[in-house]
Amino acid sequence: ENGGVPDPYALLETVRRLRAEGGDPRLLVLSVADDPTATVAPPELLHATLEAAVGEGLRLVSDETWRDTLHAPQDTVLLSPAEMLSDRVTVVTDLAGALLPPGWPAAVARFPAGEGGHALHARVLDVLTALDACVAAPVAVAAGYALAEPEPVTARVAATTRLHARVAAAAHAALVGAGVLARPPQAGRHLYADLTPLAPALASHGVGDAQELEDFLTARLGMPAPGGHRFGDDLEAPRVRLSTAPLLGDTPEQRAECLDAPEPLDLPQVRGALHRLTSVLDDLRDDVRRWETPR
Structure with missing residues (x-):
């Protein structure tokens, strides 16, 4: 747990x-x-x-x-x-x-x-x-x-934490909505996802282990998605770590914009990245459902 x-x-x-x-x-x-x-x-x-x-x-x-x-x-x-x-x-x-x-x-x-x-x-x-x-x-x-934890540093840490928490919650919702197993994020800037429920769809794309899943998601999401084997997990388990930082944009300016925005999830770069994540996962979920539907 x-x-x-x-x-x-x-x-x-x-x-x-x-x-x-x-x-x-x-x-x-x-x-x-x-x-x-x-x-x-x-x-x-x-x-x-x-x-x-x-x-x-x-x-x-x-x-x-x-x-x-x-x-x-x-x-x-x-x-x-x-x-x-x-x-x-x-x-x-x-x-x-x-x-x-x-x-x-x-x-x-x-x-x-x-x-x-x-x-x-x-x-x-x-x-x-x-x-x-x-x-x-x-x-x-x-x-x-x-x-020394001066006020400017602690204030920025707090603001950055709030930002990553919001983005992580949205990414977690996309994962769970597609049937992926993932614990709710509580700290930091990552999520850990188990895509075993989507294994049949992944197999149709030639994905059978964590390294192949890493390559597949990195290419489709346009962001790093290191497999669980890099963190000591089994290579055969289709698990990846997703980071919230790439969802904030590709440049320091875009990420700074997220920090200052009252509604960062509405920014084009964040909305686009979350849409990409949701679309990739939903396509895999829909593939699984089609194969499970009796003919």
């Missing part, structure tokens, strides 16, 4: 099976505001998963890139693993998600307090130094400004 946090029983079974086979799993990465699925893990599931992970001695990393982009913050409870286990969790966030422009790569990590956290911090710095990894000076200045 959500991505980013595993079922605790499945986690235990997997860790113990891998160790029985000679493996050494030591790290669990969680994402309470998930990227591919745009879902938010409920606190009760997170608590049970953390208990299982700690019981198996796993290190914990929490990816919280999209935590500040809740579509309905008044209706969604987001709890960080670090709020439950402050001395066991390293928090990471990609600032190019919600705070910086996509082309300005920068990320931060917050390590646990105490001796273990200090040692881990020192080890990470050693690795980054060996890799010659550094943030360009202009990006570092912008990142420092954004992390």
